[in-house]
Amino acid sequence: MRFFYATILFLIFAQFSFAQEKPEKEKFSMAVLKDSLDGKLDLSDFLINFHGFIPVAQIVTEPAFGGIGVMFTPIFIHPNMNQDLGEYVAPDITAGFAGITGNQTWGAGALRIASLPKQHLKYRVGGAYGDVNMDFFRNIPVVGEQKFAFNFNTTALFGSVLRQIGQTELFVGLEYLYLHNRVKPDFGYVNLPEFVDEKALDNNLSSVGIALEFDKRDNVFTPNKGIYVVSDFRMNDSWTGSDYTYQNWTISALHYFQLGPKWVSGFRAAGKLQFNDAPFYLKPGVALRGVPLARYQGDQTYVVETEQRYDFTSRWSVVGFVGAGKAPTQEIKFADAQLVYNYGTGIRYLIARKFGVRTGIDVAWSNEDFGWYIIFGSAWNNRN
Secondary structure (H helix, E strand, O other), X not given: OHHHHHHHHHHXXXXXXXXXXXXXXXXXXXXXXXXXXXXOEOOHHHHHHOOOEEXXXXXXXXXXXXXXXXXXXXXXXXXXXXXXXXXXXXXXXXXXXXXXXXXXXXXXXXXXXXXXXXXXXXXXXXXXEEEEEEEEEEEEOOOEEEEXXXXXXXXXXXXXXXXXXXXXXXXXXXXXXXXEEEEEEOOOOOOOOOOOOHHHXXXXXXXEEEEEEEEOOOOOOOOOOEEEEEEEEEEEOHHHOOOOOEEEEEXXXXXXXXXXXXXXXXXXXXXXXXXXXXXXXXXXXXXXXXXXXXXXXXXXXXEEEEEEEEEOOOOEEEEEEEEEEEOOOOOOOHXXXXXXXXXXXXXXXXXXXXXXXXXXXXXXXXXXXXXXXXXXXXXXXXXX
């Protein structure tokens, strides 16, 4: 619980600090929550002038965590102080979260994403603690697919620093991820299944990576046009402080363009390759809406998806999406791996016009599952 209390204290301190910066002559009124252009609900001025936050009190609907839960995520968004006129610089974002789900999973954490344009740098730093109950699936000879339940006590710390290359939109840098995991089987088997080794039950994972990011979107929340490519290669080894030796290479590419003034078309392609032996719970899994986390794992994953958004008013939009993925292993080649698919629809509301932030709800179906999701910004931001 110590990390939970630290997160709450961080948010209280952040709000107190922001309040000290606010000019005394500024007085809050309900008019701040309306857009000066159309008079509709909009949090842009509240975020900018009052250093406020978007109170994302969302329902946790991930099937892997019981299908129901609650999470409170205050998100502070503020224009970067160092941006030049006429040049888009992503706003600084500070967020915390605390939540609990129907299968008694709970967690808390905080995240900071910001940039230093004058130094040509952008950075991310975050931390979290979770007590997670999660099911994993494996095909057992003769028996077929079986579900195995585990409890995880996990502490996570993450940081990255990227530097701009020349005057381009390309950034390159280093990142670090630390995980401490204590894992307890929660099923009736006397012996551990074959895919679980003793070391996986209590370990430290420490990875150092090289990251690349190319971002030419018109905004980082809910883009209307542009290209975003992100890739990293992470190494876990004894020299990094890890109990396992393995490597991950991930790459994701997003492309947005407008087929008309109100129609935004988006395409996503992503892949993850893992080399050597990682703990079973960190095997790559197919990441699509409607597909439970870790339901389809392999040594590699490949995903494609398209999302179409139509703005039927200046505030309200409807989206539709469809995608597919595969998770081949050393034993099962790509052509023979099971095809995982998803499809669904959703609705969006432009909650902060000056930042291009849309939020809403998606419902999605896949091979054998259904899920619904509270979306803040783009649904793809959480899956890169």
